[in-house]
Amino acid sequence: MSYDLSGKHVLVTGASAGIGAALAVGFAKRGATVGICARRTDQLNVVLERCRVHAPESRAWTVDLADLDGLAAFARRASQELGGVDVLVNNAGIPKRKRVFDLTPEIVESTMRINYFSPVRLTFALLDEIVARSGRLMYVSSVAARLSPPAEAAYAATKAAISAWAECLQVDLRDTPVKIHVLYPGVIDTELFHLPDNDPLGTTGVEMLPVDAIVDPVLTMIEQDQLEVSVPDWFNGVYAHKSADVAAFLEGTIAFARSQQ
Numbered sequence: 209m210s211y212d213l214s215g216k217h218v219l220v221t222g223a224s225a226g227i228g229a230a231l232a233v234g235f236a237k238r239g240a241t242v243g244i245c246a247r248r249t250d251q252l253n254v255v256l257e258r259c260r261v262h263a264p265e266s267r268a269w270t271v272d273l274a275d276l277d278g279l280a281a282f283a284r285r286a287s288q289e290l291g292g293v294d295v296l297v298n299n300a301g302i303p304k305r306k307r308v309f310d311l312t313p314e315i316v317e318s319t320m321r322i323n324y325f326s327p328v329r330l331t332f333a334l335l336d337e338i339v340a341r342s343g344r345l346m347y348v349s350s351v352a353a354r355l356s357p358p359a360e361a362a363y364a365a366t367k368a369a370i371s372a373w374a375e376c377l378q379v380d381l382r383d384t385p386v387k388i389h390v391l392y393p394g395v396i397d398t399e400l401f402h403l404p405d406n407d408p409l410g411t412t413g414v415e416m417l418p419v420d421a422i423v424d425p426v427l428t429m430i431e432q433d434q435l436e437v438s439v440p441d442w443f444n445g446v447y448a449h450k451s452a453d454v455a456a457f458l459e460g461t462i463a464f465a466r467s468q469q
């Protein structure tokens with residue numbers, strides 16, 4: 209094991225539900241003290257109690273991460289109350305399943321705000337501290353960043369942006385002990401597919417996995433200093449297939465989308 213999570217302080221955004229909640233409990237079980245945040249206080253408190261069974265000093269904060277101007281102050285507060293941050297897990301995010309005819313510049317920009325600009329602001333706020341503590345920065349991207357699925361232009365672009373940001377950070381941080389990690393979830397059974405103001409998911413042909421399927425691959429990625437992990441891992445073959453002939457891959461996607469209309 210290259211990075212021991214035991215005794216570390218891990219801040220997980222968007223941990224009131226779904227992947228973030230499962231990861232928070234997973235980190236706590238590894239002996240990390242966990243800080244969790246999101247907008248829904250009641251749900252955060254349920255997750256906090258689950259974390260505290262394993263990590264009694266864990267904390268929760270109610271915060272709207274789309275309020276970019278408040279993020280530096282939030283990061284300072286979270287760090288002070290947690291006793292420092294070793295690992296920042298940028299997980300909070302929203303879907304945006306709409307064809308381009310139903311998008312507006314405002315929708316695109318608000319999706320970018322929570323899925324891209326918010327984790328970037330938190331990174332700036334905590335970077336010096338994480339470097340000083342030889343910590344880790346993790347970003348939750350999406351297979352959509354690499355596969356350009358139907359009705360996902362706004363969403364996939366936010367995830368492609370965060371992937372590019374993360375990869376460039378790994379290069380820029382080359383003279384520090386910090387490692388970058390990127391999670392590419394496939395279709396994981398969370399509230400993300402039931403939120404209002406999105407097109408229905410439709411048939412994907414991809415099996416929806418339970419949220420716990422994420423936890424071990426993520427812990428292994430961090431503990432073994434791996435840059436990225438896709439869950440399920442067979443998506444790696446799909447990326448390779450796409451990069452071999454992008455135009456042909458998109459033709460296949462168009463044919464699939466037409467078959468769903």
Ligand SMILES: NC(=O)c1ccc[n+]([C@@H]2O[C@H](COP(=O)([O-])OP(=O)(O)OC[C@H]3O[C@@H](n4cnc5c(N)ncnc54)[C@H](OP(=O)(O)O)[C@@H]3O)[C@@H](O)[C@H]2O)c1
Nearest residue numbers: 222224225226227246247248273301350395396398399400
């Ligand atoms: N599920 C999948 O198949 C899948 C696939 C690819 C990528 N992802 C990514 O995985 C991450 C987690 O998604 P999920 O599937 O677990 O979805 P989820 O169950 O809807 O969870 C999203 C989390 O983000 C929080 N959040 C959203 N907007 C926020 C805001 N403005 N301020 C603070 N917190 C906010 C939500 O909490 P509150 O509502 O309480 O604020 C919630 O805790 C996202 O980045 C998503 O894009 C998921």
